[in-house]
Amino acid sequence: MYVIAGATGNTGKVIAELLLAKGQKVRVISRSADKLQPFVNQGAEAFVGSLDDSVAMTRAFSGATAVYVMIPPDITAKDFRATQDRTSDALAAAIAGANVSHAVSLSSVGADKSEKTGPVVGLHQFEEKLNRIANLNVLHLRAGYFMENLLPQMGVIHSMGMMAGPLKGDLQVAMIATRDIGAAAAAALQARDFTGKQTRELLGQRDVTMNEAAAIIGKAIAKPGLSYSKVPDMMLKPALKQLGMSSSMVDLLLEMAGALNSGYMTPLENRSAANTTPTSIENFVADIFVPAFRGNAAGA
Ligand SMILES: NC(=O)c1ccc[n+]([C@@H]2O[C@H](COP(=O)([O-])OP(=O)(O)OC[C@H]3O[C@@H](n4cnc5c(N)ncnc54)[C@H](OP(=O)(O)O)[C@@H]3O)[C@@H](O)[C@H]2O)c1
Structure with missing residues (x-):
């Protein structure tokens, strides 16, 4: 049984669909039963719960061959870092509590740094918490800058006729489509060829x-x-x-x-x-x- 957190999101959806297409047993997590129905129609088991609820997540992860975990970004959170920490605490406790042997986590380029990288500090902490779990084999996928970050530019193009943002225009950025992260995670979950605590960067096509x-x-x-x-x-x-x-x-x-x-x-x-x-x-x-x-x- 593969358990997928954030299954209705960018990366989780791709993972769940690829595993289901391979005929694998999959448990998908969402806060909404309705949003899980398309996966149930493809043979998945639905688990309705919140990723910051360690008791629920311990149940969700029980019996898992491997789990995919990520911290959903709540861009409206008054204290974004505190929200990340609450979720990473709950996910780590649940992985330990359910005695999970293999986990693939979504992290980011820059998660090697413990400070001054904005939201990525939360992913650094997430990695550290998972790394402290004895007996867990974990692969942290350190993804590059999501190509999906370009989508809000639609509004800028409509209103200003140009694109704009905080990055330097000539900065070389490792940009990746989230579907590629999903595919890499699905392959890693099935191969389970990682032992101990490992990281792997995913840098997009160029x-x-x-x-x-x-x-x-x-x-x-x-x-x-x-x-x-x-x-x-x-x-x-x-x-x-x-x-x-x-x-x-x-x-x-x-x-x-x-x-x-x-x-x-x-x-x-x-x-x-x-x-x-x-x-x-x-x-x-x-x-x-x-x-x-x-x-x-x-x-x-
Ligand atoms: N943007 C970047 O450039 C970049 C780069 C590297 C890494 N990252 C990291 O990538 C991650 C985001 O990945 P993603 O795009 O696959 O996620 P996403 O599409 O934002 O999906 C998150 C999913 O999590 C679910 N969710 C939200 N709050 C939840 C909660 N409290 N409990 C249970 N589920 C919840 C939502 O599903 P339901 O509504 O169905 O519950 C949502 O579909 C973040 O950790 C981010 O830091 C981002």
Whole structure:
């Protein structure tokens, strides 16, 4: 039995569907039974519960061959870091309590650092908590910058005719599509070829700059010449709050952007076949960004 946390989310959904397609037994976790129904229709067992409830998660993880764990980002949380810590405490307690032998966790590039990387500090702590569990074999997947982070640019393009954000335009960023993380996690859960406490970076198909991303998106949405501008933090803060982020989240996000811009937060591994994944930025833009952009425009 494979147990998947965050099964209705970006990475968890891909993992659950890949395992179900292989005929594996899968238990999917969500706070909503309704959202789990599509997986149940494919043969999965539903578990309704919250990831910050250690008692529920101990039940969810019992009997697992392997579990996939991640900390759902609650961008509205008044104290984002405290929310992350509550969830990582609960997940670690449940993994220990249910005597899980193998876990794959979703972490991030930069999780080697214990401070000054914004939300990634919460993933550093998550790794540490899991690493302290005796007898647990755990693989931390340190993913690069999600290509899905580009989706909020749809609103910026509509309102300002350009792309904007806190990253330097010419910064080389290891950008990854979340479906590639899901595929790597599903493979690791089935192979269980990791022992002790291990990390593995997932760096996407190639490094991409925001300037390049803007050019690729511009071409795909028939706005040739679409450009990207780095915006000063003080100007970004109100815009990010308008997207629904708490002040705590905004501050952490800008700290992370600063850490990326300065090179403090950067992959530790050289790019290799093992940490390179298939989806290119061009594929992501064609498959995900453009349909979302068109849908957005149609609904506007
Ligand atoms: N953005 C990046 O560039 C980046 C890079 C590296 C790592 N990361 C990390 O990736 C993770 C996010 O992964 P993801 O995109 O796969 O997640 P996601 O799509 O945001 O999915 C999270 C899922 O978790 C569920 N959830 C939320 N709160 C919950 C709760 N209290 N209890 C149970 N389930 C809950 C939600 O499902 P229900 O509503 O169905 O409960 C949601 O579908 C974060 O930890 C983030 O730090 C992000």
